[in-house]
Amino acid sequence: MISRRNIRIKVMQSLYALDTNLESDLGFGIDRLTSDHPDYSRMIIKYVKVLDDKIDQASYLFTLSLYYMVRVAQYTEIDANNRASKLLRTQEDLNVSTKFAGNEFVWSLLDNKTFVEAVKDKKLEQVVEKDEIKQLYNILQESELYKSYVSEESRTPEGDKKMFWDVWTQLMYEHEVFNTLMTEKNEEWEDDKELVYMLIENYVQKRKGTNFLNFISADKKQFAHDLLKTTIDKSGYLMELIHPRLKNWDAERVAHIDLILLKMGIAEFLYFPTVPTKVTINEYIEIAKTYSTPQSSQFINGVLDNILKSLEKENKVRKAVRP
Template sequence: MISRRNIRVKVMQTLYSYAASLDTDKPLDPQKTLKQHFNQTRSLLTYTVYFLAEVARYAEKDAFKKSHKYIPTEKDLNVNTKLAGSNLLWQILDLNDVKIAFKNEKPEQWGDEELIKKIYTELTASQQYAHYISIGQQSLQEDRKIFEYIFNDLMLDNELFTAHIEEVFSNWDDDGALIAQSVAAFIRKPQSLNFQQIISTDKEVFAVNLLRTVIEKEDYLLSLIKPKLKNWDPERIALLDMVLMKMGVCEFLYFDTIPPKVTINEYIDLAKEYSTAQSGHFVNGILDNIHKELLTEGKITKTDFRKS
């Protein structure tokens, strides 16, 4: 589920926090911090699925509340609960992986009942919902369509929902696109997502090795970077830019299946997105310069990543 780009972001954030903590009484444990970043992604994924399920299940609560009015109307006594009993919803809730995730993460602690109710109310007023409940028989295909509508149109495109989730999860900006893709795939095929292993073994090894190697080889990496800074004072360069350059040079030297062009492009993009307006150009220039020098000196050995 987690891509190499997300891994680089989390390693970057870990290295940044670790470097900043070195001047404190309690420096961070970098590997523990990295693991916490991955756990945050799992929590965000779990809560997003939980919220979606709660919107669908709200039909039951709506029916119960209206039927227990002091003087319920005929309409109050006939709230349609088809969505709450849909095959797709119960496929999701019956998955052992989902049950474990809900038990461990306790997503209800972040729940916003009023927002869930508001989104459900918007849903019941929509043409998509009217079409859904008009179909007499259960249809997994129609279940998927209404769940996709809830998720894409009523959650992701809803400023109230995004404001809520940004407030609860600081990693939404980093992981939002990944979560959206994962939940969309999950709606189509609930068994496709493993909440207990959101990062594959090979990618986890890459993440840990990248983090550890940058820390262990820091002096050597800096010896390659500093001469290229020319009139720049290394102490005045943005800490994040320095972290990104160290990660890039580390990939040149110690990760032989990653093409240098991929490495350079990745860190240019991260510099543009996470650092200053000039950082993309700056990081590009330094990494390209170091790459050319290392090639000339025969210090870069890459295997064909397509055959690795």
């Protein structure tokens, strides 16, 4: 389910955490953590675990976000029943729409056995509180997009898809109330919300066959571990390749994240023969657009392209030939 771009983001975050902690605890960065350092093996083991935990955390937040969506949709029926049971009912009380509860995308989650099992495994029923659902439902009910959706008597797959996506983007992902709730549930929400957005976007486009219990395949986990270990192990050498290309830039002002992305990209050029160089460059450009400064994508593109040409001239880039 998780893509290689998502994995690269998690590796980047793990490397950033390692680099920051090394500077704080030992007084030097990742570039000086060589294999003969007494803490090297311990650090590798620790940050592979950090990486795995970050991937698990992304899975948790992804499933939790979708579970909130389901619970809010289900609350439309609870509200309709409560209002219809009032002693003094108005005509409005008798005509509360439950259309969102029957949304095709909501039901595809409820019908997905792996989603139901993931909710159970992660104990999300204990995490999400009724008052939170009611609060989100009230926001939904007052929104123009909801009023427009329920005013249309007919139901179409396109309409359900648009509604599901609009509720996620406008009333949850972009809404202060939902972001506050998620931060209270997990303090890393702000770091992961962009990734969760990508995961839900991918789910909306390709929901069929989604396995919530197999968030990351064995080969992708191996790729994640290899990319992390290689970037740590070769960090000093990778920085030697980068440094001469910074002469036209203020090295002190180059974003920390950019240097990590550059090292990861060069590591892929040199040590990952099955990953095409064009894919590597494009991936890190896109990650920089989301996670670094406004100028970072151009910077990443220029430096990686320059280093790639130099490495290719020296015949150091060896990629597997596809049959």
